[in-house]
Amino acid sequence: MQGSHIAALGHYQPARILTNDDLASMVETSDEWIRRRTGIATRHIAADDESVTDMAATAASKALAGSGLEPADIGLVTVATCTSIDRSPSTAAQVAARLGIPSPVAFDLNNACAGFCTALACADHALRAGAARHALVIGAEKMSDVTDWSDRSTCVLLGDGAGAAVLSASGDAGVGPVAWGSDPTRSDAVRLVDDWHPHFEQEGQAVFRWATSQLPAIAREACERAGLTPADLAAVVTHQANLRIIEAVVRQLELREDVVIAQDVTDSGNTSAASVPLALSKLTERNAIPSGAPVLLLAFGGGLSWAGQVVTCP
Structure with missing residues (x-):
């Protein structure tokens, strides 16, 4: 295979x-x-x-x-x-x-x-x-x-x-090569603190600046590894952290006007590791993305870590 x-x-x-x-x-x-x-x-x-x-x-x-x-x-x-x-x-x-x-x-x-x-x-x-x-x-x-x-x-x-x-x-690569990594020097930007009763903390402005400045390049890298450009995409499903981040990132990708942009954050908030599959599943359930179409998945968070790949919509 x-x-x-x-x-x-x-x-x-x-x-x-x-x-x-x-x-x-x-x-x-x-x-x-x-x-x-x-x-x-x-x-x-x-x-x-x-x-x-x-x-x-x-x-x-x-x-x-x-x-x-x-x-x-x-x-x-x-x-x-x-x-x-x-x-x-x-x-x-x-x-x-x-x-x-x-x-x-x-x-x-x-x-x-x-x-x-x-x-x-x-x-x-x-x-x-x-x-x-x-x-x-x-x-x-x-x-x-x-x-x-x-x-x-x-x-x-x-x-x-x-x-x-x-x-x-x-026999086909329906999951494209991953673009992933981390910046450990920024690991405190998003965190769960207190071992026994952990709670979520983040440096909101720092995360916003990092995401809006760095994610577009990571998105392009994921597309390039899949042999595509952002203009070839049918949909983009990013981590649903903040609608302002999503909008700022996709504006920089020069996407087609008909590209579907996941905005499940409006209804679901930030669900961390669940946000990408949750948003993608909802879109496919509504038949919002054609079967077989290329979809960019892109996530980021604590670490600061990131990972993204182009997948074929089921």
């Missing part, structure tokens, strides 16, 4: 929706201020007894059903997350048990918001090497567990959810 492709996608979001007006009753903020600064209108919040594993398994089950494969066909399960409270067994192992996957390689990957694209690249490499024929790649986060609900600069940003992809080995 020369490559892999995304066979199916699935996603899950909790039932509870937290609006900007709800947040305005908790901290000094307003719907107008949040929308203007972030583009976010709502976010989904998991129930107290709803875990990262619960959300990951639901999203993965939908992706597996959509692929037409049996649980026994899956040889690798990886979950990108930075909010799972279970160190062992891994979230991936728990998901495999729930779905009846009998003997996969199962591991979690923590690369914060860049986690799903990083995990997708790792799974693609494994399938190219013949280590498995089918893989489940999941991004799942319960950001509400690490939110400081008294900090108005961060509590307005975060939401919960999961997205999943079934990846299958193929």
Whole structure:
């Protein structure tokens, strides 16, 4: 096999929706201020007894059903997350048990918001090497567990959810070569602090400046590695951190006017490693992207880490 492709996608979001007006009753903020600064209108919040594993398994089950494969066909399960409270067994192992996957390689990957694209690249490499024929790649986060609900600069940003992809080995490269890396000197820009009761912190302005100045070049690199230019893309799905960042990045890519730009941040907030597969799954569910069309995935976050690749829409 020369490559892999995304066979199916699935996603899950909790039932509870937290609006900007709800947040305005908790901290000094307003719907107008949040929308203007972030583009976010709502976010989904998991129930107290709803875990990262619960959300990951639901999203993965939908992706597996959509692929037409049996649980026994899956040889690798990886979950990108930075909010799972279970160190062992891994979230991936728990998901495999729930779905009846009998003997996969199962591991979690923590690369914060860049986690799903990083995990997708790792799974693609494994399938190219013949280590498995089918893989489940999941991004799942319960950001509400690490939110400081008294900090108005961060509590307005975060939401919960999961997205999943079934990846299958193929003769064509439906997942393009990854453009990835990190800047460890900026590792404190986005962080979870306090080992026992971690909470999310970030240097918002520094992250905004870095993302808007560096991500366009990384996006072009991912396209170039796939043998394309940004003008060839049908859709762009970036990490859903902030609508202003998304808009600033895509303006610099010289895209066609008909390119679909994921803006799920408006409805879901920042769901960290879940944001890219969540947004992509929603777009494909609505048939917003033609099957077989090239889509740029691009994520960044704590580390400062980044990862991106061009994939073929299932």
